[in-house]
Amino acid sequence: MTEYVVLSSILFTIGAVGVLVRRNAIVVFMCVELMLNACNLALVAFAKQHGNLEGQVAAFFVMVVAAAEVVVGLAIIMTIFRSRRSASVDDASLLKF
């Protein structure tokens, strides 16, 4: 069981580092999705360990939430790409000190 939790933590870390180092908003967003999927793996692994279904049910809810997040996120990234011709998070820098 520990192996799955370790794997999920590795995936989560890859996702988190990806969010911090990648520059394209779409790729950043994919890394967030990777983090959510790592959470799903951990939830399912813990559900197996504890022998109850709560974790597995939670994984379904997370998938639904992730899908809703894609809808909203891609809409926002699309509008900003259309008005700036760039999806780089470095170019979105009008708001600062």
Next chain:
Amino acid sequence: MDFIKPTIEYVELLPLFIVFGVAALGVVVEAFVARERRHVVQVSLAAAGVVGAFAATVVVGLDLDKTGSGRGLVGAEGSVVVDGPSVYLWGLILIFALGGVALFAERRLEAGVPAFAGQAAALPGSEGEREASTKGLAHTEVYPLVMFAVGGMMLFPASGDLLTMFVALEVLSLPLYLLCGLARRRRLLSQEAALKYFLLGAFSSGFFLYGVALVYGYAGSMSFGAIHTSVVNGSDNRTLLLLGIAMLSVGLLFKVGAVPFQAWTPDVYQGAPTAVTAFMSAATKIAAFGAILRLYYVAFGADRWDWQPMMWVIAILTMLVGAVLACVQTDVKRMLAYSSIAHTGFLLTGVLGVQAASELADSQITSLQAVLFYLTVYGFATVGAFAVVTLVRDANGEAPSFVRWTGLGKRSPVVAGVFSLFLLSMAGIPLTSGFIGKWAVFTVAMSSGAWPVVLVAIASSIIAVYFYVRYIRLMFFTDPDPDDEVASVTTPSLFTSVTIAVCAVVTVVLGVVPGPVLDLAAQVGDFIR
């Protein structure tokens, strides 16, 4: 296998059903009602929904003594908790939701159109955008969106397990990301605010979810009651619990804008349409602090020696960073954003002042009571302040830059005076509600022995007084440079003026006679599991 029908307490959960029902109805209205009538229908529907839900909340609150174990119940198969604090926070969120709907409905400031983009899909500066604005198009989707956000906000502090809390967090966040990007003017800034809020918000909810998984791994259950039992009984996997608490904190502290997760706050507050900022700064903070209180007091209350030191550090940093950075701003919306970060720090000071019931002296103010009261007074001051910001305009729409506000007190003494009142309340000057709020949270933190935090809090209050008073001086005692263009006050419709008036009256009344609301916050009792 038999299918067992879940029991839903329809009466106690009625406020939630009304809000979500009206939100869904709003989507239907968007599809079937003719364009010219949509604005009126949507505004009336949203306002009726909020008022109806508030009435239902009051009824639920009055009957709370008779429901469940006498102080409320754990409903909807353990996923929603209707107890005193939930009902108080529902009422508060609904009051600010009504204010938000009123500010959204304001059409006089932009000469007949709302402050939202005519057509969000049209490129800024393009032919399509000009066409949409000459036709007077407007996105009335903002009303269903705001109702969904309000529903999420109400569910967030009332959730009875981690999964419901996560879903509520997303339900409140996703509509807000969209609302931030819908400004009619300065659309690039608005879109950028939405992008930043969305990416960082999604990142932080990833952390929150991993925290959910770890705490579930520790306790073997998602419900707060079961987590509490596991924490009390102890277990060998304490690493899981501590890591879980830390990661849940990332998600929650992000939502309230605590340091080191505050970076989004000024950008989003500045870029979002001001009506959205007003609603979001009050209601999101109330919902997120309600969730923080429930999670830390109910689920992790027995483990508070582990999380209190972390809260000390975060509260100290938040207050100092908020107050110091607010001093160097030149944009009033950014200044208010940094001041809201400082207020998050003051609220955290109240949160960390939690003590066991046995340690409390008789009739001593509890930490929960202090935080609820502070949220009330802060909400009214901040909604009022941002509502005033929508009025001060020049040829390019709102004029949030300091230069434009110079000497406003001579041109429009009433508006500048009301804005000063809100600033003084946020600064915590006696005879305004902010003073009582600060006094309450400092008292509880002091009595729990957090005197270093209180010392820093007093120091940052003094720094905060500096930048608030400097702004009042700028409005009243500084003459504008003759070369600079200055902004003037546009007369709003009743929607905005009534909102501002109510906020101003409440700010003064709660400063002079805080008793009734403090008593109400005391009567809500405690969280139930």
